[in-house]
Amino acid sequence: MVQVGRAQGGTVDIEFTAEDMARTRFAVSPLWEVVASVRVLKGGDDQGMHRRWAEHVRPLLAAERLDLTPLSRLIAVPAECVPSFLVPPPTTPQPSLAVELAALRATPPELLRTTTPGVEACVGELRADPGRELGRLADLISAYWEIAIAPFWPRMQALFEGDILHRAIHLAEGGARRLFDDFGPQVTWDSGTLQLIRRSSRGTKRLDGRGLLLVPSAFAWPRIFSNLGSGAWQPTLRYPPRGIGTLWEHGPRPCSDALAGVLGRSRALLLAELTHPASTTELARRLGLSAGGVSQHLTALRAAGLVSAHRTGRVVLYARTSVGEALVGVR
Structure with a gap:
């Protein structure tokens, strides 16, 4: 389950070894932006950062009569969690949406699970016939992408790549401390441990040599979403990039x-x-x-x-x- 970090709540200490630091990497995820943007349309943008985008997109979706229900019911708002299987971490730095949808279609049935309140029944339907239901879900995501995200993707991608470049320079200049020092109040680095403020959990997480995947995300703002479980995927933080306030200018x-x-x-x-x-x-x-x-x-x-x-x-x-x-x- 992908959970949200906010400026208030418990603290999760993410412990890094030298191997974890060596395997820490960046990537962008078109599939995540689809899911996070649908969350915005469901009311997950309480500060209005993406209002201009939403006002542009909603009439287009209505004109196409695109029913987002199969996707939107998997995204709980205000509960700030997203099922992990819906947004698996990208395995390459810049995957296409088609590549990520192929991974979604091939999700093993045992990974189709969630603890998000109100979403369990929807996931149960996917488990009943994963081949058909995941295929339908992927087709819906593809159609939504063409209307709501694709026209804006070059702008978003430029923002992401600029942020990654900025942070790569910080890493080269001052190591992990410099890399994480401007992620915002939710994240601090201290003596080999990344401290993440989360709303509903606390404790210590070990990366077990898998490193940390850092994914800049436009529609995550102002939150940091994390998936730090010990399952099949690399531990991941999805965070707002620098300059997000200029995205829709x-x-x-x-x-x-x-x-x-x-x-x-x-x-x-x-x-x-x-x-x-x-x-x-x-x-x-x-x-x-x-x-x-x-x-x-x-x-x-x-x-x-x-x-x-x-x-x-x-x-x-x-x-x-x-x-x-x-x-x-x-x-």
Whole structure:
């Protein structure tokens, strides 16, 4: 069962060995975003972070007459738990939804279980005929993805990859303590132990050499969801990425006239927009420029030492250098 961590509650101490630290990794999960976003639509966004997205998506789902009941009844709100079998941790850094749905369809019957109140009967129906019911569930998720998530996925993926890059740099600079020091008040690191505040449980968990999987998630905000059981899957934390507040924003960010006078308006806007690492495609979408034009500007900014390029999988992310950061502060 995937449980939620909040700023109040019991503390779970996650003990790391050297092998656990060596096996700690990052991944993104399209399937998790589907499930977490349905939770938002069910009322799991009490602070309104995703209101703009929800207002856009709800009419589209209604127009398509997509019945989310088979999926939504597996997601209990306000009970803040998600059945583990529904969101198995990804085994590769950037799996496609198709890959994750194939794993869902192949879930062994013995893993179809939950202790979430009100959900046991739904899981019982899945266990009665897992081949058929899991297939229907996967088809529903695929249809929902095309309407509600796919149009926004490049934006979300850029946010996730930028966060992973940021935290990888922290890990290289200062080890595990530096890696975990800005996950928020739910998470602290102390002497080889990661302390996670959870609403309903406390105690000590050992990773047993499996390491910890860290999954940035847009729709988890402001919570941290954890699956620390000793079952078939790697222990996992799903957490809100840096910059989540900008995810649904529209329009370019302002830049100073002084900077535009030196670099030109488009290049100054690009530099100002790089508050977080982003791809050429994402920057072009945000600023209303052509991808080719953005690429040329980024090449010039990189040659001048104002931005750096970092490849993550198939995507190249651009980030401001220290010189670029200093220039953006010019007013």
